[in-house]
Amino acid sequence: MNALDRLPSLRAAASLCTLAVVAAMSTPLNAQQFPTKEVQILIPYAPGGATDLVFRALAASSQKYLGQAVVVVNRAGGGGAVGFNEGAQAKPDGYTLTTAVTPLAILPHQVKTTFSYQNFAPIINVVQDPAMLQVQAAAPWKTTKEFVDYARQNPNTITVGNSGAGGGVHLIAAAFEHAIGAKFNHIPFAGGGPSVTALLGGHVNAVSVSPPEGIAHVKAGKLKIIALFSDKRMADFPDVPTVREQGIDFSMSQWRGLAAPKGTPPEIIKILHDAFKKGMEDPTFIKSAESMSVTLSYVGPADFGKLMAADHERYAKLVAELKK
C-alpha cells in the first residue's frame, strides 16, 4: 500500500479520535452519573510501602461499590512532594484522588511547596497507625518509666533511628523527647525497614516506627515496644500499656486517608466517601488490613479535615523547634 491509499483511512481515524476527545470534553459534570469512568488514586510514594499496600487493597475492595474501576498510580519523589503537588492541581471532578497522609501536614513547613492540606477536600480517613518506640528485647529497660528516666539522666546518649529526616516518625520522637524533657540522638535511615534492621543489628538503641514496621520482630520476641503513643492499647499487644496510662500526657498517630482536589463538588465527595466507606467495611479489606497490622480508623470528611488542620499546626511548631 502506498501513502496515498493509506491517507483516507488515516483521515478517518483522525476524525474519529477528534470526535472521541470532543465527546469526552463535553460530558457534563453531573453528580447523578458520577462516576462514568475509572477513578485514579495518586500515591506520592514508590510501590510497596504501607500507604501503597493499604490503598491498593482498598481500591480492589471499593470498586464494586463505586461501580467503576479504581486505579492506583504511584508518583514518587521529593518525599511525597511530587505526588501531592500533582494531586492538588488535578481537575476537581472526582476522578483524580490523592492519598492524604501525615507528611501532607509536614512537608509544607519543611520545603518550599505549592500545596498544603488546604488545597484538598477531605473524603475519608482509613488508617490511623499508632506511633511507638521499639528497643531490642534484651535492652536493659523493662518499662517505659525506666527508659524515660534513663533518657532524662543521659541526654544525647540513646540513639533513636527513624525512617527519614523530618519524616513523621522523626518528628514524633522529637515531640516525645520534648514531652518528657529528654534529648535523644536521632539517626535517620532511608525508610522504616532499614531502621528496624539497624536496631536488630544493635547499631541503634531504639527506633521510632509505625506498624507494620518491626511488629513481626516484636511478635517473634526479638524486639519490644518500650513506649506506645496511641490513645488505646493495640489489639495485637493487649499487655503493652500506652504512655498516657503511665502518666505521660502524650499521644500521636499517623493517618492515611483519601482527598480530592479542592473545589470538587460535595455531591461527588459524598458518592466517593460512601463507596470507600463500604470498601473499608468489606471483609476482604478488613482481612488484609489485619494481616498488615495496620489499625483501621474511619473518620468522615468533616472530622478528617479538622484532624489534618490540627496536625498541620502541630507539625509547624515541631519543625520550627527542630530547625533551631
Added chain:
Amino acid sequence: MLESLQYLLGGFAVAMTAQNLLYCFAGALVGTLVGVLPGLGPIAGIALLIPATFGLNPTSALIMLAGIYYGAMYGGSTTSILMNVPGETASVMTCVEGHKMAQQGRAGPALSIAALGSFIAGTIATFGLVLIARPLADAALAFGPPEFAALMIFAFVVLSNVTGGTLLKSLIMVVVGLILGTMGMDPVAGNERFSFDSAYLLGGIEFVAVAIGVFGIGEVLSNVAEPPEQLEQTVVVPRFRDLYPTMTDLKRSMVAILRGTGIGFITGLVPGPAPVIATYASYMVERRYAKYPDEFGHGAIEGVAGPEAANNAAAQSAYIPLFVIGVPFGPVPAILLGALLIHGVTPGPLLITESPQLFWAVVASMYIGNFILLLLNLPFVPLFASMLLIPKRVLLPLIMAFCVTGMFSVNNSVLDIWMMLVFGAIGYVLRGWAYEGAPLLLGLVLGPKLEVAFRQSLMISQGDFSIFLTRPVSSGLLLATAAFLLLPVFKAGWRRLR
C-alpha cells in the same frame, strides 16, 4: 543439613504440582517481560502484581512473585546486549561487553551465555541458601552504618576504574556521578540541595533516566550522526551458525560464571545495592584475570558471563536475610515482605519452623524457575538476535520508542522522559571524547548510600571518627582499601630495589 535436604525434597513435591508450576512459569514469563522493558524493574513489576495474587494461597503467590524477581534479573540482559539499553542497575555492566559482542554479530552467544550463566548461578545460589543460610544471615546483621560506609569506600576505590579506560577519565566520571547524586532532598537532614525550587528535582536525579539516556539514547544518537548511507544497513548480519556459543565460548565462560556466582552470592548478603556492586565487581575481576585481556572493551564473553551470573546469585541470596531473620536488605526483598504480610505470612526466625512447607516450596520453585527461564529463553535466542537484521533506519526509531515507553513506565512522569533525553545528549558528547558511562552510574548509585552511611556513623558516634577503626569489619575493609591502593606502589618499589 541432611534434614534440610529432606525438607527440600518435600518442597519440590509441593512446587511441582501443576498449579504451582503454572504460577512459577507465569512469574518467570512476566518477570522476563518486565526486565526486557527498560525502566520497568522488578520492584514495580512485583508491586503491580501483588493485588493479582490476593486470591491465591500464600505459597503459590510467593512462587509467582519470586519468579518475577529472577525473571526480571534475566530479562534485563536482552536489551543490554541487543540495544545497549540497561533496564536497571544490575544490567549496566552487561551493556559494556554484551553490546560489543552483538555489534560483531555475536548476539546469539552473548544471549545464550547470559541465560546459561544466570541458570548456573541461580542453581548454585539456591543450594547455598539451603545449606548455609542461618549463620550467614546472622553475620549479615553485623553490617551497621560504619561497616556500610567502609564497604562503599572500598567499592569506590576498587571499582571506579571498572572498564579499564584512562584512570583520570574514569575518576572524572565517578565524581560527576557523585555530584549528580547530591541533588534533591538531603537524605540525612532533609534540606533541599540543587533542587532550584522544583518539586521534580526535589526527588533527585532518577537513576534509570541517566542509565537509559547515557547508554541507549546515546547509542541511537551516535548512529544518527554517521553518514546517512549507513542507516540503510543493519547493525550486523549475524551468521546463523554462530547463534549458539561454541565450545571455546563455553570453556571461557565457565570460570567467569563460577567466580561471578561466588561474588554475587556474598554481596547479596550485604544490605544495600547488592546487584550493582556484584556486577561491577565481577566485571572487574574478569578483566583483571582475563586470559585475553585485549578483548575486554571489544566484546569479551567473560564480561557478559560473570556479571550476569553475579546478579542472579545476588538476587537469590538476598532472600536469605528476608526468610531467615525477617529483614529485607534491599528494595525488592522489602516489597516481597509486604506481599508476604498481606498473605498472612510473617518471615523471620519462626518461618522455617512454623511453615516449613511454604519455605521449602519457594526454595524449590526458585530452582525450577531458573530451569524454566533457561527453557523459555534459549529457544528465543535466534528470534531476538534476528532483530539486528532490521535496517537501522527502522530499528533506531523503534529503540527510541522503546526507551521512551520504558522510561515513562517507571514513575509515569513526562519530566523523566526529558531528563532521559538530556542525558542521551550528554551521553553522545561523552562518547565522542571516550568518557565511559559505567563509572558515572557507579558514582550516582553509590554516592548517596555512602553519604548516608558516613553521616549516620558520625551521628551515632557524635562526631568521633574512630568509630570506623574500632569496629572489626569496618577497619578490616578500610585496611583492604589501603592495601589495594598501596600494593602497586610497594610492588614498584620492590622491583626497583632488586
